[in-house]
Amino acid sequence: MTTQQEETHTRRNGIIGLLGGLLGDLRTLFRQELQLLRDEFFLEIDKIRQAAFAVGAGIGLTIIGGLFLFIMLVHVLHQYASLPLWACYGLIGVILLAVGSALLIKAKQSLQNFNLMPRRTLRSMKEDAQWIKEQISLNKT
Numbered sequence: 001m002t003t004q005q006e007e008t009h010t011r012r013n014g015i016i017g018l019l020g021g022l023l024g025d026l027r028t029l030f031r032q033e034l035q036l037l038r039d040e041f042f043l044e045i046d047k048i049r050q051a052a053f054a055v056g057a058g059i060g061l062t063i064i065g066g067l068f069l070f071i072m073l074v075h076v077l078h079q080y081a082s083l084p085l086w087a088c089y090g091l092i093g094v095i096l097l098a099v100g101s102a103l104l105i106k107a108k109q110s111l112q113n114f115n116l117m118p119r120r121t122l123r124s125m126k127e128d129a130q131w132i133k134e135q136i137s138l139n140k141t
Contacts, residue, residue, distance in 0.1 A: 026132065033125050040118040070096065 070092050077088040 022135075029128055033121065033128065036124065037118055037121040040121050044118075066096075 074085070074088045074092050077083060077091065078085050081088070083091075
């Protein structure tokens with residue numbers, strides 16, 4: 001082989017090695033982005049699970065405690081207002097209905113702000129794609 005042929009052969013191997021390295025880096029980057037997406041998703045799912053447990057336990061205990069409290073209020077109202085017992089139960093029932101409806105409306109508004117979309121990962125993937133496009137266009141020139 002002549003010196004020029006060896007130089008051409010070395011240059012080709014260098015370019016092929018460079019492209020192979022670039023493809024390997026792209027694969028690694030893609031795997032890392034997918035892992036980040038997976039981790040972020042499971043982190044949000046874990047938050048939901050913990051919140052759901054707390055909400056369930058809170059609701060159960062509140063119902064039991066509230067039941068005893070409202071039975072007591074009905075009897076206090078009956079004792080001091082001299083209303084029939086059925087009227088006292090009805091009055092407390094209306095009050096509970098109004099408060100419960102207000103709490104449900106507030107909870108619905110809170111849940112509307114919840115988002116499962118992994119925004120940080122998507123933004124990072126877009127930036128990586130833009131960088132790859134820039135690197136490819138630089139290599140073409």
